[in-house]
Amino acid sequence: MKVAVFVIGLVLLVIGLLGAAYGWFVATGLETTHAFACGPGGPGEPYPGWCAALLSSASGYRTFAYGMVALFSVGVVLSVAGGIMKDVPSAPTMIMAPPPIPPQGALHTCKNCGRSMPTTDRFCPSCGTAQW
Ligand SMILES: [Zn+2]
Numbered sequence: 001m002k003v004a005v006f007v008i009g010l011v012l013l014v015i016g017l018l019g020a021a022y023g024w025f026v027a028t029g030l031e032t033t034h035a036f037a038c039g040p041g042g043p044g045e046p047y048p049g050w051c052a053a054l055l056s057s058a059s060g061y062r063t064f065a066y067g068m069v070a071l072f073s074v075g076v077v078l079s080v081a082g083g084i085m086k087d088v089p090s091a092p093t094m095i096m097a098p099p100p101i102p103p104q105g106a107l108h109t110c111k112n113c114g115r116s117m118p119t120t121d122r123f124c125p126s127c128g129t130a131q132w
Contacts, residue, residue, distance in 0.1 A: 006082025016072025023065030
């Protein structure tokens, strides 16, 4: 479970990082193209609306990059959580350790049925006779 969270976090982290870099790179490229082709002195747009479409897709890629940054953040949180969770199971394991065996002197034999039982038990677990 914890390993799965850690791995999923790492995968999201890498995908988010690559996606953000890709989206940002493409958006910057489109904006550079727009500045060159649609700016003063440029060749102008090949057809009406081309510059607007260029800017629109540039902002789309920019939004995509932001989304990937969010994915990257989720990946960071998940992988950190997975890393922290690794330490948690060791504590319950220690609590789940078998209870200490009572010393020999703490046992006594039921006066009714002869069953061996801890002196701390008020009633015999076998026959129910009160011991003290
Ligand atoms: Zn008994």
